Structure formats: structure tokens, C-alpha cells
Amino acid sequence: xxxxxxxxxxxxxxxxxxxxxxxxxxxxxxxxxxxxxxxxxxxxxxxxxxxxxxxxxxxxxxxxxxxxxxxxxxxxxxxxxxxxxxxxxxxxxxxxxxxxxxxxxxxxxxxxxxxxxxxxxxxxxxxxxxxxxxxxxxxxxxxxxxxxxxxxxxxxxxxxxxxxxxxxxxxxxxxxxxxxxxxxxxxxxxxxxxxxxxxxxxxxxxxxxxxxxxxxxxxxxxxxxxxxxxxxxxxxxxxxxxxxxxxxxxxxxxxxxxxxxxxxxxxxxxxxxxxxxxxxxxxxxxxxxxxxxxxxxxxxxxxxxxxxxxxxxxxxxxxxxxxxxxxxxxxxxxxxxxxxxxxxxxxxxxxxxxxxxx
Amino acid sequence: xxxxxxxxxxxxxxxxxxxxxxxxxxxxxxxxxxxxxxxxxxxxxxxxxxxxxxxxxxxxxxxxxxxxxxxxxxxxxxxxxxxxxxxxxxxxxxxxxxxxxxxxxxxxxxxxxxxxxxxxxxxxxxxxxxxxxxxxxxxxxxxxxxxxxxxxxxxxxxxxxxxxxxxxxxxxxxxxxxxxxxxxxxxxxxxxxxxxxxxxxxxxxxxxxxxxxxxxxxxxxxxxxxxxxxxxxxxxxxxxxxxxxxxxxxxxxxxxxx
Numbered sequence: 001x002x003x004x005x006x007x008x009x010x011x012x013x014x015x016x017x018x019x020x021x022x023x024x025x026x027x028x029x030x031x032x033x034x035x036x037x038x039x040x041x042x043x044x045x046x047x048x049x050x051x052x053x054x055x056x057x058x059x060x061x062x063x064x065x066x067x068x069x070x071x072x073x074x075x076x077x078x079x080x081x082x083x084x085x086x087x088x089x090x091x092x093x094x095x096x097x098x099x100x101x102x103x104x105x106x107x108x109x110x111x112x113x114x115x116x117x118x119x120x121x122x123x124x125x126x127x128x129x130x131x132x133x134x135x136x137x138x139x140x141x142x143x144x145x146x147x148x149x150x151x152x153x154x155x156x157x158x159x160x161x162x163x164x165x166x167x168x169x170x171x172x173x174x175x176x177x178x179x180x181x182x183x184x185x186x187x188x189x190x191x192x193x194x195x196x197x198x199x200x201x202x203x204x205x206x207x208x209x210x211x212x213x214x215x216x217x218x219x220x221x222x223x224x225x226x227x228x229x230x231x232x233x234x235x236x237x238x239x240x241x242x243x244x245x246x247x248x249x250x251x252x253x254x255x256x257x258x259x260x261x262x263x264x265x266x267x268x269x270x271x272x273x274x275x276x277x278x279x280x281x282x283x284x285x286x287x288x289x290x291x292x293x294x295x296x297x298x299x300x301x302x303x304x305x306x307x308x309x310x311x312x313x314x315x316x317x318x319x320x321x322x323x324x325x326x327x328x329x330x331x332x333x334x335x336x337x338x339x340x341x342x343x344x345x346x347x348x349x350x351x352x353x354x355x356x357x358x
Numbered sequence: 359x360x361x362x363x364x365x366x367x368x369x370x371x372x373x374x375x376x377x378x379x380x381x382x383x384x385x386x387x388x389x390x391x392x393x394x395x396x397x398x399x400x401x402x403x404x405x406x407x408x409x410x411x412x413x414x415x416x417x418x419x420x421x422x423x424x425x426x427x428x429x430x431x432x433x434x435x436x437x438x439x440x441x442x443x444x445x446x447x448x449x450x451x452x453x454x455x456x457x458x459x460x461x462x463x464x465x466x467x468x469x470x471x472x473x474x475x476x477x478x479x480x481x482x483x484x485x486x487x488x489x490x491x492x493x494x495x496x497x498x499x500x501x502x503x504x505x506x507x508x509x510x511x512x513x514x515x516x517x518x519x520x521x522x523x524x525x526x527x528x529x530x531x532x533x534x535x536x537x538x539x540x541x542x543x544x545x546x547x548x549x550x551x552x553x554x555x556x557x558x559x560x561x562x563x564x565x566x567x568x569x570x571x572x573x574x575x576x577x578x579x580x581x582x583x584x585x586x587x588x589x590x591x592x593x594x595x596x597x598x599x600x601x602x603x604x605x606x607x608x609x610x611x612x613x614x615x616x
Binding site for chain 2: 215216223225234287
């Protein structure tokens with residue numbers, strides 16, 4: 001009992017230090033970097049890797065990354081996007097179209113995709129916010145804009161229609177396997193690359209959260225009218241949130257297109273992609289830094305393992321996603337990362353009651 | 359003094375100080391309902407003006423027109439001589455006019471100090487400076503000890519003070535306070551009146567909607583009376599409450615001249 005309290009007090013003292021976020025970040029990303037080694041450890045004669053392969057880890061970190069990007073807009077400013085597949089798909093398609101059709105380096109293609117997605121986000125945002133779309137109506141508008149792209153791309157022969165793109169070999173664009181080519185001959189470098197992506201978007205999120213921009217975002221989320229009454233230009237800041245979020249989501253799409261062999265409208269622009277991109281953040285805790293990462297480590301492995309284990313049951317992963325979504329929205333809208341503080345509050349209440357009754 | 363004369367604010371009353379806020383012929387129409395009709399009034403630097411009137415007189419509508427929640431359908435509002443009517447709310451706030459809401463609107467999941475910091479960021483983008491300004495205003499309204507609590511957890515009295523702190527953090531030239539004393543205990547009301555006086559001493563002008571007539575008479579330099587969207591009286595508090603048209607508006611339609 002007192003030992004627990006000592007640990008808690010020590011942690012609070014640590015938490016007040018200026019270097020605390022740095023230490024936590026290093027610990028978190030150190031753990032992520034060590035995961036490929038950890039899953040190979042034998043536990044009672046069974047490797048963890050049998051259950052949690054490197055491929056699943058990569059997928060998990062991809063969705064942690066995209067959820068972190070989604071969070072900047074929807075978690076921070078509260079403008080719930082149900083259409084982030086639009087930005088994801090733009091990133092994937094811009095990269096592949098430039099790499100395959102014009103032999104441009106994928107890194108450049110990725111940045112072009114990011115800028116295009118940011119621009120598309122600005123159009124969606126400007127139209128929706130000008131006409132004062134909020135809540136469900138805004139979410140539906142974003143979904144419509146994502147579906148619109150899926151139809152358009154499916155019917156564009158210039159982008160190979162429904163067939164999509166098959167990834168080019170590095171030599172086709174004058175590079176060799178490695179970081180410059182954005183292609184590797186095994187999965188491990190891919191894993192470290194996406195962890196690097198996650199590090200960047202998490203750093204950007206941290207900087208936003210700790211600046212006036214983040215405070216304005218949160219004020220808009222809590223009460224737009226109250227925020228405006230003390231000088232917050234909500235229209236402009238909502239657009240900033242959308243553009244930054246769309247940009248980083250597109251980079252995720254670009255990575256996706258360089259990791260998997262093919263992209264098609266019904267994969268990167270898929271209706272269900274919208275759910276996959278937002279669910280980790282919602283489950284883990286929207287508006288938090290840790291939520292999207294924790295959420296993805298809960299949601300993605302479970303659905304992937306279920307999908308591969310019960311491969312004859314079609315769509316089981318989607319059922320699991322749905323179950324997660326319903327459960328978390330009903331029982332814990334602040335997400336998994338809020339559980340410790342809620343438990344603490346409960347503990348306090350229980351103990352408080354005892355003291356009163358004594 | 360006849361009723362018609364009291365409706366012309368500057369005609370016979372000699373007021374000190376430069377003009378901060380000027381409302382000129384402001385009207386607001388909501389599809390068929392004329393909520394405000396040709397309202398004139400002014401607020402000078404360092405004045406406390408009470409805005410009173412029966413329910414539905416248009417007091418909050420006037421606040422909304424002035425603060426940019428929506429634009430007036432006719433007339434103009436000037437702050438420091440510049441036209442602000444038609445500007446969005448955030449620009450009016452940046453021009454030096456802050457307001458509170460009748461139903462408090464705390465940014466619930468933010469802490470108390472963060473609520474005040476949102477207002478303080480008008481003056482600086484640096485987080486530490488905004489925090490300093492915010493802490494000062496929290497000290498001022500007496501919420502400094504609750505700085506790290508979540509705003510949604512506050513009691514009604516504390517939420518009212520937070521509402522004031524958030525607006526004061528913008529360091530406004532003029533503050534519009536919409537029934538900020540409603541729901542307060544007598545001692546909390548007394549503290550609030552004290553805060554009003556201190557704000558005035560700092561040079562902030564106040565325009566106050568309040569139902570507590572005693573408090574209004576006690577604190578206001580002048581009182582403006584609205585009834586059915588029209589300004590019906592303006593003057594010193596003691597004079598206005600004895601005005602026939604004001605009594606009629608409050609008590610009802612019997613013939614006072616009979």
C-alpha cells in the first residue's frame with residue numbers, strides 16, 4: 001500500500017520535470033524499436049512471432065501512424081472525419097503514378113501526394129465549414145468526398161481504372177534497393193522506416209499540443225462559439241488542422257503503396273479504409289498523444305490474428321472492428337488511455353467514502 | 359424628466375470620458391420577429407452601464423449583435439470609432455471587446471488555467487506568457503487554487519468566475535457581462551460586484567445585463583432600458599427606475615397617466 005503510494009509520488013515528481021516527455025518518448029520508441037527482437041524470444045517453447053509476425057507489426061505501426069495523423073484534425077479540433085481514405089489514397093496514387101508512369105523517385109512522389117491531399121483537405125474543409133456543417137453532417141460530407149474519389153479513380157483510365165498500379169522495381173526509376181529507393185528486400189527495414197514515420201508525426205503532434213495552435217484546436221473542439229468570443233479564428237484553425245492531418249495521412253498512403261505490391265481504388269480508397277484509419281485513435285483515446293499508438297496495438301493485431309486464424313469466416317476482422325467501435329463509444333468515449341486516471345478517480349471515491357463512513 | 363427625453367442618451371446628460379462603444383440605430387430581425395428596433399446607446403471609458411428590461415426585451419440579442427455572434431440587420435456598432443458590426447466574433451474580440459455568456463460555456467475538458475490561456479493568446483503566441491496572463495486573471499477572480507482542475511468539474515459559482523476570467527484574459531477595453539451574477543449566493547454576488555469595481559478602476563468599461571435590480575442600481579453609472587426590442591429609457595439608475603415608461607414596461611399595461 002505505502003509502497004504503491006511511494007511509487008506514485010515518485011512518478012508525479014518525475015512527471016513534473018521538463019525532461020519527462022523526452023524520457024517517455026525515448027522509452028516508447030525504444031520499445032517499438034526492440035519489438036522485432038522481442039517477438040522472437042521463446043516463451044515456454046513458443047515464439048511470440050508465431051502469433052505476432054513482423055508483417056502484423058508493420059501493419060500495426062502503419063495504423064498507429066495514420067491514426068496519429070487523423071487525430072491532429074479529428075481528435076484535436078473535434079471535426080470528426082469519416083473520409084481520411086481520400087487523403088490516404090491520394091498519397092498512394094500520387095506516389096505510384098509518378099514512380100511507375102514517370103520514373104520519379106518515390107520520396108518526391110510522396111511529398112507531391114502530401115501536398116495534393118492537403119489541398120483536397122482544404123477544399124473539403126472550406127466548403128463544409130463555410131456552410132457550417134458540424135458533427136454527423138460534417139462526418140458524412142468527408143465520407144462523400146472520399147467515396148467521390150473512389151468512383152472517379154475507378155473510372156479513370158489514366159490511373160489504370162479499377163486495376164490500379166503494380167509497384168515498379170527500383171531499377172525502373174534508376175535506384176537500388178535501400179532507403180533512397182523506398183524499397184527493401186526484407187521486412188525489417190520497412191518496420192524501422194514506419195516507426196520513423198510514427199516518430200515524426202508524433203513529434204509534430206507534440207509540438208502542436210504544446211503551442212497556442214493546440215490550445216486553439218482544443219478550444220474549438222470544446223465550444224466553438226466560446227472560443228470565437230475570446231479571439232480564436234476557428235475557420236482558419238480548423239483548416240490548418242485538416243491540411244496538416246491530410247498531409248501526413250497521405251504520407252502513410254505513400255508508404256503503404258511502397259510496402260505492398262499493388263494498390264487499387266477498392267483497397268486504398270475502400271469504404272472500410274475510412275474506419276481502419278480512425279479506429280485506433282478512437283479506441284486508444286482521441287485527442288491524446290499515446291491513444292492512437294496504444295489503440296492500434298489493441299485493434300490491429302487482434303483483427304489480423306482473427307482474420308488469418310479463421311480465414312474461412314469472411315469479414316471477421318470487420319466484425320471485430322465494429323465490436324471495438326461500438327464498445328468503446330458506448331462505454332469509454334475517452335478511450336483506453338483514460339482508464340488509469342478513471343481508475344484513480346474511482347479509487348479516490350471508494351476510499352473517500354470509507355473515510356466518511358469511519 | 360419626461361420619457362422622451364430619457365430616450366435620447368446624450369441630449370441632456372453630461373458624461374465624462376471618451377466614447378468606447380457606440381450602438382447606432384441597431385435592429386435585428388428574425389424571420390418575422392423584430393427582436394431589436396433602432397436601438398441607440400453609448401458606453402464611455404471606465405463607465406459601468408446596466409442594461410435592463412423585462413424578459414424577451416432583446417438584451418441578449420443586443421449583446422449578440424455587438425459581439426458578432428450574428429450581425430445586426432440594420433444600424434452600426436462602433437468600437438473606438440471603428441465600425442465592428444458585421445465583423446466575425448473573433449475579430450471583435452481582438453479589437454478589444456470581450457463577453458461572457460448567460461449560460462456559462464466552459465471549455466470543459468481543458469483545465470481552468472487553459473481556459474483563461476485561450477483568451478490570453480490574443481496578446482502572445484508564447485505559451486509561458488499566456489500562462490502568466492491567465493494566472494494573473496485567475497488570481498484576480500479568485501480561482502488560482504483551482505488552476506489545474508478540469509473546467510467541467512467546477513461548481514456554478516466557480517464557472518461564473520471562470521467565464522469572467524476567460525473574457526478578462528483578453529484584456530478588453532469593454533466587457534459585456536450577460537447575467538453573470540445569476541445563480542450566485544449573496545456573498546458570491548458581493549464579491550462579483552467588487553470585481554466589477556476593480557475592473558473599472560483598471561479602465562475597463564462594463565456593459566452589464568442583470569436581473570437583480572438592487573445590484574444594478576448599486577453598481578451602474580447609467581442604466582439603459584429595453585422593452586420589446588426598443589430603447590425606452592436611459593439615465594442615472596435612480597431616475598430611470600422612477601420613469602413612467604419603465605414602470606409600465608415592468609409592471610404591465612395599465613394607464614399611468616390616468
